Amino acid sequence: MKLAIMGGTFNPVHIGHLVCAEEAVSQYGLDRVLFMPTGLPPHKEIQNGAGPEDRYRMCVLAIGGNPRFEVSRYEIDKQQVSYTVNTVRHFRRQMPEAELYFITGADAVLEILEWKDPQDLLMMATLIAATRPGYPLDKISGSLSRFLTENRVKIMEIPGIGVSSTMIRRRVSERMSIRYLVPEGIRQYINKEGLYRQE
Ligand code: NAP
Numbered sequence: 001m002k003l004a005i006m007g008g009t010f011n012p013v014h015i016g017h018l019v020c021a022e023e024a025v026s027q028y029g030l031d032r033v034l035f036m037p038t039g040l041p042p043h044k045e046i047q048n049g050a051g052p053e054d055r056y057r058m059c060v061l062a063i064g065g066n067p068r069f070e071v072s073r074y075e076i077d078k079q080q081v082s083y084t085v086n087t088v089r090h091f092r093r094q095m096p097e098a099e100l101y102f103i104t105g106a107d108a109v110l111e112i113l114e115w116k117d118p119q120d121l122l123m124m125a126t127l128i129a130a131t132r133p134g135y136p137l138d139k140i141s142g143s144l145s146r147f148l149t150e151n152r153v154k155i156m157e158i159p160g161i162g163v164s165s166t167m168i169r170r171r172v173s174e175r176m177s178i179r180y181l182v183p184e185g186i187r188q189y190i191n192k193e194g195l196y197r198q199e
Pocket of ligand 1: 008084
């Protein structure tokens, strides 16, 4: 069983995240992708954001219909700072036989040496750093060359999707359409709950 935990704020989840997860399934032969909305990030406050329950519900709406995708409440329910190493340790204990991956954005991966216990994390899971087209790959290969050589970090380019959560929030606050940039259920949820109306 190859299980990937897909970590992020998901504020909100958008088609780029879904394409990323699907691409990881294709490229690495994953059996399951577990979307893991961050509860309390260790390194920042979630500003201009939807609350954890909204971010969780949007992930559930977004993955509907894909049998390989699931959403976890683990970090949201913990009510403690969400250190990735602790999350991965939990799933390692739950599923000792599984081959674990952790997928997140390349910008976050660049900071990995400042995360809690990065060596332990990389012993337990392979990190997949997702990049958008045009992302300067030398940025990653420079600072993480050792882990790339050891195959503990992999760089995965997401095909042709230039959407970001920041872009979605800005467009909502400027009353611009987000149709087709997020799944339809997410667009309706954002509208109904009045999320992101103020920058
Ligand atoms: P973030 O603000 O949500 O994302 C940072 C960048 O990566 C953004 O450009 C984001 O794009 C992109 N991104 C995020 N998740 C992605 C995904 N799954 N696939 C593709 N792109 C993605 O996240 P963050 O706060 O930097 O943290 C990312 C993950 O790393 C979280 O799971 C967090 O808990 C973990 N982390 C752990 C530690 C630690 O253990 N000490 C420290 C930092 C981060 P969008 O804005 O479009 O999503």
